[in-house]
Amino acid sequence: MTKINDCERSEADCKIENCSKKIRKMAKIIDGKKIAEEIRKEMKEEVNQWIEKGNRRPQLTAVLVGSDPASCVYVRNKMRAAADVGIDSITKNLPSDITEKQLLEFIEELNNDNNVDGILVQLPLPEHINERTICNAVSCDKDVDGFNEKNVGRLCLDMNALIPCTPLGVQELLKRSNIETFGKKAVVVGRSKNVGMPISMLLHVDGRNDTDGMDATVTICHRFTPPEDLKMYCKQADIIITATGVPNLIKSDMIKPGACIIDVGITRITCPVTGKTKLVGDVDFENCKEIAGWITPVPGGVGPMTVAMLMHNTILAAKKLKEKRNNMNI
Numbered sequence: 001m002t003k004i005n006d007c008e009r010s011e012a013d014c015k016i017e018n019c020s021k022k023i024r025k026m027a028k029i030i031d032g033k034k035i036a037e038e039i040r041k042e043m044k045e046e047v048n049q050w051i052e053k054g055n056r057r058p059q060l061t062a063v064l065v066g067s068d069p070a071s072c073v074y075v076r077n078k079m080r081a082a083a084d085v086g087i088d089s090i091t092k093n094l095p096s097d098i099t100e101k102q103l104l105e106f107i108e109e110l111n112n113d114n115n116v117d118g119i120l121v122q123l124p125l126p127e128h129i130n131e132r133t134i135c136n137a138v139s140c141d142k143d144v145d146g147f148n149e150k151n152v153g154r155l156c157l158d159m160n161a162l163i164p165c166t167p168l169g170v171q172e173l174l175k176r177s178n179i180e181t182f183g184k185k186a187v188v189v190g191r192s193k194n195v196g197m198p199i200s201m202l203l204h205v206d207g208r209n210d211t212d213g214m215d216a217t218v219t220i221c222h223r224f225t226p227p228e229d230l231k232m233y234c235k236q237a238d239i240i241i242t243a244t245g246v247p248n249l250i251k252s253d254m255i256k257p258g259a260c261i262i263d264v265g266i267t268r269i270t271c272p273v274t275g276k277t278k279l280v281g282d283v284d285f286e287n288c289k290e291i292a293g294w295i296t297p298v299p300g301g302v303g304p305m306t307v308a309m310l311m312h313n314t315i316l317a318a319k320k321l322k323e324k325r326n327n328m329n330i
């Protein structure tokens with residue numbers, strides 16, 4: 001296990017104010033794109049083995065309501081990634097004026113279709129549709145986004161569940177980068193039900209139940225955490241995971257030397273001079289990488305992991321459903 005705070009940067013290169021260590025090293029960039037590629041390769045192999053045993057390909061159905069350009073791009077990328085690992089993928093395009101009742105009926109058909117293993121309802125939904133109602137309507141066995149209340153409840157109780165893809169991707173990044181979490185101080189910035197909250201749950205659990213215990217001491221910060229408190233908590237943290245969508249929220253004077261910084265945030269900003277747009281995270285990457293021990297870039301950090309974990313969840317759902325159908329002799 002790599003130890004946090006184990007720095008070897010030369011004194012001349014060290015930009016840490018009043019640094020007591022003589023030798024330090026630059027932050028290791030956690031390459032989410034590369035790690036996600038490795039995972040996809042492993043999953044391709046897993047799907048091949050599954051098919052060699054006489055099973056059909058796992059099947060993922062994406063439900064896209066309306067034509068929001070960002071949602072269309074997200075769904076297209078997910079479906080491409082699915083095809084790449086050998087998962088059959090179908091996108092169902094539904095009109096933006098579909099009623100909640102019609103959408104519920106459509107989801108029920110997918111729930112009852114034995115050829116469908118995973119259902120993904122791309123969010124956000126049009127305002128007249130209640131997202132919680134829709135997420136709860138997706139069968140928890142096929143809920144590859146992990147947003148159904150039963151899966152959320154199971155995650156909170158540290159029981160086997162389909163876990164939301166971004167939190168699962170963050171956990172996998174930590175594991176594959178050998179970041180020590182046991183007994184470490186972790187700060188999660190952002191408390192949303194789909195991102196910040198499940199990340200906090202995964203980080204604090206112990207290893208005595210169904211899930212991989214990470215055993216960190218977790219502090220959750222949010223929009224009403226006073227900035228001076230946010231700084232104080234972050235400065236003590238061995239691991240900071242930020243998911244706010246607020247660019248430049250985490251600055252270099254807020255982090256502990258050698259800490260691990262995982263940036264989930266993605267915001268598209270426009271350069272006032274060139275008018276060009278680019279994606280940024282919540283972290284002042286350039287300055288924080290001088291101080292951190294590990295850091296994820298944006299783009300190329302958590303984003304690719306989210307897509308990879310969707311594939312993971314689809315394969316898991318397919319296998320569990322097969323087992324369930326076998327047990328029920330269907």
Ligand code: NAD
Pocket residue numbers: 166189190191192193194195196221222223224225230243244245246249264265266267302303304306
């Ligand atoms: P959200 O708007 O639901 O939640 C944002 C959270 O940030 C809230 O809990 C809020 O309290 C907190 N927050 C806002 N301002 C803050 C401040 N000044 N200080 C501390 N906390 C503050 O958003 P979300 O769905 O949780 O997504 C968060 C970010 O993560 C967004 O940028 C989103 O695009 C990104 N995201 C990335 C991926 C990925 O795959 N990389 C996946 C999902 C979301």
